[in-house]
Every structure is written in structure tokens, then in C-alpha cells.
Amino acid sequence: MQHHQAGRLMEAEQLYRQVLARQPQHANALHMLGVVSAQQGRHDFAVQLLRQTIALEPQWPQAHYNLGNALRDLGQLDQASAAYRQTIALKSDHYDARNNLGNMLKAQGNLDQAIAVYREILALNPAGIDADDNLVYGLHFAPDYDARAIAQEHRRWNQQHAAPLKKPIQPHINNRDPERRLRIGYVSPDFCEHCQSFFTIPLLSQHDRRNYQIVCYASVPRPDAVTARLQGYADIWRDALSLSDEQLAGQIRQDEIDILVDLTLHMAGNRLLVFARKPAPVQVTWLGYPGSTGLAAMDYRLSDPYLDPLGMDESIYSEQTIRLPDSFWCYDPLDGREIVVNALPALESREGQAGRVTFGCLNNFCKVNQGILALWAQVLRQVPNSRLLLLAPQGSPRQRLLAYLSQQGIDADRVAFFSHQSRRDYLAVYHRIDLGLDSCPYNGHTTSLDSFWMGVPVVTLVGPSGISRAGWCQLSNLGLAELAGQTPEQFVQIAVNLANDLPRLQHLRATLRQRMEASPLMDAPRFAGNIETAYRQMWRKWCAAGVAANVSS
Numbered sequence: 001m002q003h004h005q006a007g008r009l010m011e012a013e014q015l016y017r018q019v020l021a022r023q024p025q026h027a028n029a030l031h032m033l034g035v036v037s038a039q040q041g042r043h044d045f046a047v048q049l050l051r052q053t054i055a056l057e058p059q060w061p062q063a064h065y066n067l068g069n070a071l072r073d074l075g076q077l078d079q080a081s082a083a084y085r086q087t088i089a090l091k092s093d094h095y096d097a098r099n100n101l102g103n104m105l106k107a108q109g110n111l112d113q114a115i116a117v118y119r120e121i122l123a124l125n126p127a128g129i130d131a132d133d134n135l136v137y138g139l140h141f142a143p144d145y146d147a148r149a150i151a152q153e154h155r156r157w158n159q160q161h162a163a164p165l166k167k168p169i170q171p172h173i174n175n176r177d178p179e180r181r182l183r184i185g186y187v188s189p190d191f192c193e194h195c196q197s198f199f200t201i202p203l204l205s206q207h208d209r210r211n212y213q214i215v216c217y218a219s220v221p222r223p224d225a226v227t228a229r230l231q232g233y234a235d236i237w238r239d240a241l242s243l244s245d246e247q248l249a250g251q252i253r254q255d256e257i258d259i260l261v262d263l264t265l266h267m268a269g270n271r272l273l274v275f276a277r278k279p280a281p282v283q284v285t286w287l288g289y290p291g292s293t294g295l296a297a298m299d300y301r302l303s304d305p306y307l308d309p310l311g312m313d314e315s316i317y318s319e320q321t322i323r324l325p326d327s328f329w330c331y332d333p334l335d336g337r338e339i340v341v342n343a344l345p346a347l348e349s350r351e352g353q354a355g356r357v358t359f360g361c362l363n364n365f366c367k368v369n370q371g372i373l374a375l376w377a378q379v380l381r382q383v384p385n386s387r388l389l390l391l392a393p394q395g396s397p398r399q400r401l402l403a404y405l406s407q408q409g410i411d412a413d414r415v416a417f418f419s420h421q422s423r424r425d426y427l428a429v430y431h432r433i434d435l436g437l438d439s440c441p442y443n444g445h446t447t448s449l450d451s452f453w454m455g456v457p458v459v460t461l462v463g464p465s466g467i468s469r470a471g472w473c474q475l476s477n478l479g480l481a482e483l484a485g486q487t488p489e490q491f492v493q494i495a496v497n498l499a500n501d502l503p504r505l506q507h508l509r510a511t512l513r514q515r516m517e518a519s520p521l522m523d524a525p526r527f528a529g530n531i532e533t534a535y536r537q538m539w540r541k542w543c544a545a546g547v548a549a550n551v552s553s
Contacts, residue, residue, distance in 0.1 A: 154294025189269030306473035326520035330527035360433030377408035430454035
């Protein structure tokens with residue numbers, strides 16, 4: 001166990017195998033070997049070992065829980081959910097199993113059920129911050145929750161988890177020179193092969209080192225080649241994974257960070273309770289998604305003129321909104337540069353049906369709801385012989401979606417699915433898609449940028465929240481705002497008209513990548529300059545506040 005706890009997985013595996021060589025029915029050794037195998041990425045073998053464990057010890061909750069984790073990692077979400085339910089049946093206060101069950105339900109598109117599970121956890125354990133993060137973030141995907149309802153949940157989250165940490169906050173002694181070189185701290189668990197890197201690399205690689213010193217606080221469980229690349233862009237790199245929130249806040253104060261930037265909001269692995277301790281005089285949130293943290297200790301949130309148009313109600317955010325001039329995102333496809341754009345699939349003859357249009361949505365399946373499905377079905381009905389390609393988990397989610405589309409008059413043979421794949425294989429799926437259909441209220445963000453990069457335009461529906469205006473932002477920066485429908489009816493009509501205009505689709509496919517490269521969406525020096533201008537504006541305001549306080553005293 002000491003090897004295992006210390007992360008020496010190969011040594012731990014060897015010991016477990018030695019035990020099993022002597023006692024093949026040793027349940028604990030089987031169980032721990034299964035856990036180690038899952039941690040090493042051998043999920044099929046882990047499932048086999050954990051099923052053997054359960055055959056020996058059917059009432060062991062932790063064995064069922066770890067089986068659920070291994071099945072989850074294999075993408076077998078129905079079976080994973082069943083394993084988590086069995087864990088809960090054996091141990092009702094197994095909050096990790098309840099939380100993971102909620103995550104499975106969300107991944108399967110059962111948002112209402114997922115939200116109910118998160119609320120059940122909080123009723124039993126109000127301090128359960130993981131479930132509360134999942135709840136607050138999950139509400140953004142649910143059509144029935146508007147911005148005010150989500151803001152209310154943010155305030156409750158802050159009161160429950162962050163407000164108790166406010167009293168010990170000490171004054172900041174940073175030098176209040178408004179024009180000096182600033183020390184910027186970035187906090188993230190995703191400084192690795194993660195979609196966040198498509199945006200952090202353009203920024204960190206282009207920072208003006210003469211005026212800004214970059215410090216990264218990385219809580220990365222499994223560092224990789226992307227981690228090493230990002231580390232090369234930092235002046236100081238801190239491995240924060242093993243640090244508690246209190247310890248990390250202390251390190252940040254010791255480093256005398258001037259502006260601390262959260263890159264995660266309420267997504268997995270966040271360190272919001274570090275920000276709740278206010279270790280830096282200026283604190284900002286950006287990137288994870290265009291929303292709010294709800295933290296009273298977070299000063300600013302970055303946005304743009306499309307996500308948050310001037311004049312909108314900003315009381316839904318706990319932070320002050322700073323709008324970047326062009327876009328919230330600056331994108332680099334990284335190894336996606338190696339994947340070429342192909343010819344328009346509809347112009348190829350397939351099964352004797354040249355001109356057959358394939359629509360696609362490769363967004364996370366939890367963004368797919370009946371409201372948007374109904375609009376997609378309208379599009380399919382009005383474009384004869386067209387097809388729909390979707391990313392969706394295997395099992396009940398696909399069955400449920402096909403059943404709903406059948407009620408809408410769309411035969412199952414017009415719908416195709418694929419599962420999560422490597423980035424290279426995922427990008428290659430766009431070779432089969434002529435036109436993207438966006439989700440709503442949670443638009444595609446990274447996925448739409450990937451789509452544009454692969455020459456596939458995306459028709460979007462503009463909604464009432466920042467996350468539902470992402471498509472409009474990106475299309476506007478590409479000079480294609482006419483592909484953003486302001487109403488459901490416009491969304492359908494735009495998609496139908498474009499699907500019936502193959503010459504225009506062909507032209508867009510041939511030119512979208514060049515549009516991307518020439519737009520603010522891929523102009524890293526311009527984006528970094530805009531971010532730095534925002535940072536300087538925040539810093540000058542903090543300095544001025546200190547001068548005003550001294551004068552008044």
C-alpha cells in the first residue's frame with residue numbers, strides 16, 4: 001500500500017501480483033490490482049479484476065465504486081451508473097459515488113436527474129463542495145434555469161463555501177506603482193493535454209515579458225508534453241497539486257502576485273477556495289467558460305462585446321465585467337494543423353446519392369436537449385435525404401435520442417453516432433460533415449472553433465446568456481454573423497438555406513481556415529496585448545484606490 005499511496009504504481013502492482021500468486025482469491029489484492037490497472041489506463045483489465053473482487057465480496061461498496069470508475073473511463077456509462085447505484089445501495093453516505101452518478105447522468109444528457117442527485121448530496125452534506133461545483137456548473141446546460149436563477153445559486157455557493165474564509169484576509173503590501181512590471185499568476189489543473197491549452201498557449205507564448213512576469217500554479221495530476229511546453233512559457237512554475245488551498249494561498253502571497261487569474265471557474269479541479277482567501281490584490285476569472293464564479297473575493301471577469309453586450313444586466317455576475325475588444329477566445333489548433341481540410345462531402349457520390357448533406361454536432365452530449373433537438377429535426381425535415389452525425393455515449397442516450405427524433409419524423413437511418421476519440425480522429429470526423437448545427441443554451445465553444453478550422457461552418461442560435469452567445473461571438477469575428485439566428489425560426493431557415501446552397505458551402509469549406517488565421521480568433525499577439533491592457537487597467541484602479549484611501553485618512 002505504501003508504494004501505491006506514493007504513486008509508485010509499478011512497484012505496487014508487483015506486490016499485489018505476488019500476493020495473488022500465493023492466494024488467487026485474495027479479494028483485497030484483486031481489488032487493489034484493479035485500482036492500479038485503472039490508474040495505468042488498462043481499464044478493461046481493471047473491470048475484469050473488479051468483477052472478480054465483487055464475486056468474492058458482493059457487499060463491498062468500494063469495489064462497486066471502483067468498478068463504476070473503470071466502466072466510466074471505458075465509456076460504458078449505463079453500466080457505470082448501475083455500479084454507482086449499487087455502491088449507494090450498500091453505503092448511502094458514499095458521497096463520491098453519488099457525485100459520480102450525477103456526473104454520469106449529466107454526460108448521458110439526463111440533466112434534470114443529474115441536478116436532482118447533486119441537490120440530494122447537498123441536502124445530506126451541505127459542505128460537499130464537489131457536488132456543489134457540479135451543480136452550479138451543470139445549471140448552465142439546463143434550459144429551465146435562466147441567468148438570475150444561476151446567479152442565486154452562485155450567491156448560495158459563495159455563502160456556504162467562501163464567505164467563512166473572508167475574515168482572516170490580510171491587507172496586501174504590493175508596491176502600488178501603476179506602471180511597474182506586474183507579476184501575473186495563473187491557476188489551473190489543466191496545464192496539460194486539455195482543450196484549455198488551445199487558448200493558454202497562444203496567450204502565455206505572447207506575453208510581454210518586459211512588463212509582465214508569468215507565474216503558473218499547476219494542479220496537474222498527470223503532466224505530459226503539453227505541460228512541459230506550457231512550463232517553458234512561465235517565468236516561475238509551481239507544482240500545486242499536493243498543496244492544500246490554504247498552503248497554495250500562502251505560496252501566492254509569498255510570491256507577491258499582483259494579479260491572480262482563475263482559468264477554471266466551477267469546472268473539475270478548480271481552486272476557487274484559494275481565491276476566496278484573496279491571496280492577491282487583484283483577482284480575475286477567464287477561460288473555463290464565459291460565466292461567473294459567484295465569489296465575492298473575485299474582482300473581475302473577462303468577456304467581450306458579443307458574450308456580454310453593453311447595456312445588459314450585469315448584476316447576474318459577482319465580478320465586474322471587463323470586455324476584451326474582439327473575442328473571449330484566441331485559438332491555436334496545435335497538432336490539428338496537420339489535419340487537412342477535405343472537399344465538401346455533399347459533392348461526393350455516396351451510395352448513389354450525390355448532394356446528400358450531412359449535418360453534425362460534435363459538442364458534449366450534455367448540451368443536447370429536446371428544445372434544440374426539435375429545431376434540428378425541423379432542419380432535417382426541410383432538407384430531404386440529409387443526415388445528422390452526433391457525438392453521443394453508447395447505450396441509453398442514443399436510444400433515447402433516436403426515439404425522440406422518430407417522434408419528430410426522422411428515421412433512425414438518417415442519424416449516425418460516434419464516441420470520444422483521440423484528437424486526430426475527432427478532427428477527422430469533420431471530413432464527413434458539411435454543416436454544423438450548434439447546441440443551445442450552451443453553445444459550442446472549443447468545438448465550434450475546431451469545426452471552423454476544419455472548414456465546417458456552424459449555424460448557431462443566439463440565446464440570453466453569455467454561454468449562449470459564444471457562436472455569435474465567433475461567427476462575428478469571422479465576418480459570418482449572418483449564420484447566427486436571433487430566433488429559433490431564423491436558426492432553422494439559415495441552416496436550410498445554407499444546406500441548399502452547395503456552392504456557398506463549398507466556398508466556405510475552402511476558405512474558413514484562412515478566415516480563422518486572419519481573424520482575431522487566431523491573432524495571438526493582438527489577443528495577448530488586449531489581455532495585458534485589461535490587466536493594466538485593473539492594476540491602475542487598485543493603485544488609485546490605495547492612493548485615495550491614504551488621502552482620505
